[in-house]
Amino acid sequence: MNSAMPADQIPHFVIAFARCSSDAWLPAMRSLPADSLRNLGKLLAGMRLAGTDSGDAHSLSTPHERVLARAQGLVGPDVADGLIPWAARQAALDAATLAPPGKAWAFITPCHWAMGREHATLTDPAALRLSPEDMHTLMAAMQPYFETEGITLHPPGAAEPAHWLAEGEVFRHLPTASLDRVLGRNVDRWLPASKAIKLLQNEMQMLLYTHPLNDARSANRLLPVNSFWLSGTGALSQPVAAPAASVVASRGLAQAAFADDWAAYAQAWQALDSTEIAALLARQSAGEKVRLTLCSESTAQTFEHAEKGLLSRFRDLLSPRPPLNLLEQL
Secondary structure (H helix, E strand, O other): OOOOOOHHHOOEEEEOOOOOOOOOHHHHHHOOOOOOOHHHHHHHHOEEEEEEEEOOOOOOOOHHHHHHHHHOOOOOOOOOOOOOOHHHHHHHHOHHHOOOOOOEEEEEEEEOEEEOOOOEEEOOHHHHOOOHHHHHHHHHHHHHHHHOOOOEEEOOOOOOOOOEEEEOHHHOOOOOOOHHHHEOOEOHHHOOOOHHHHHHHHHHHHHHHOOHHHHHHHHOOOOOOOEEEEEEEEEOOOOOOOOOOOEEEEOHHHHHHHOOOHHHHHHHHHHHHHOHHHHHHHHHHOOOOOEEEEEOOOEEEEEEEOOOOHHHHHHHHHOOOOHHHHHHOO
């Protein structure tokens, strides 16, 4: 038993995109074979709702990011939307940046905007499969333009290989949308309200259009890098601790949702139930306290271990609540 375990050491599993807004989500979940979520159902039967983060599906920061930020002591209750300082945190943990205290930081992610007739859509940067050499080449070409706006780019670290760390005062109070908000969507409503950043995005589109790296990618039938995305902006208000090992976030559902692959999404739920959720259930069954957070695009609900009396347990056995019903209400 670990009844005296500090709250920040209780195993905490966060599932992003457990519920999605797409019309295809519910049919995909209903297509799952019976008992595909049996471990989730058993886990929740021994838990109580401990907290709800109700937000807006159009907020810049997603519910799962807000939950993770609080669990890691990164933000307080008054943090502004779009100003969770993920990049500043990474800079503080990355000795290679020699980050001075109090500086403002951001993540710069090279990406591909799919240009349509009326708007551009952000594709998943992971699909570009940029090598470390590609990242170095792109940064060398783009750095002089960023320097004119008072922004310094740093090479990606091992923890965030797809992003550059960028330091600049422009990021201190500039809210930005998480990549998880924008992938597969029209970028227009999510662009940061900064003339300097919009100018840089225009300049990068012109620079990259004829860049030799993109010529080589086109010859190999690969998507070109034609822009960048800015996220994780802000500055730390206090020293940052190492990431909490007790908090783990799942990305399997997110990747399938971004790809609009609902068969893969349903399979990812089955995989989660039989692996990570099963492991959490085993720890709960052994008497450990555990925590689970289920996130939609607007809301996060956190469940914790509950000591139940005999009558309550008997009721749960007679009328267990199907997990899908709970997910539908997120």
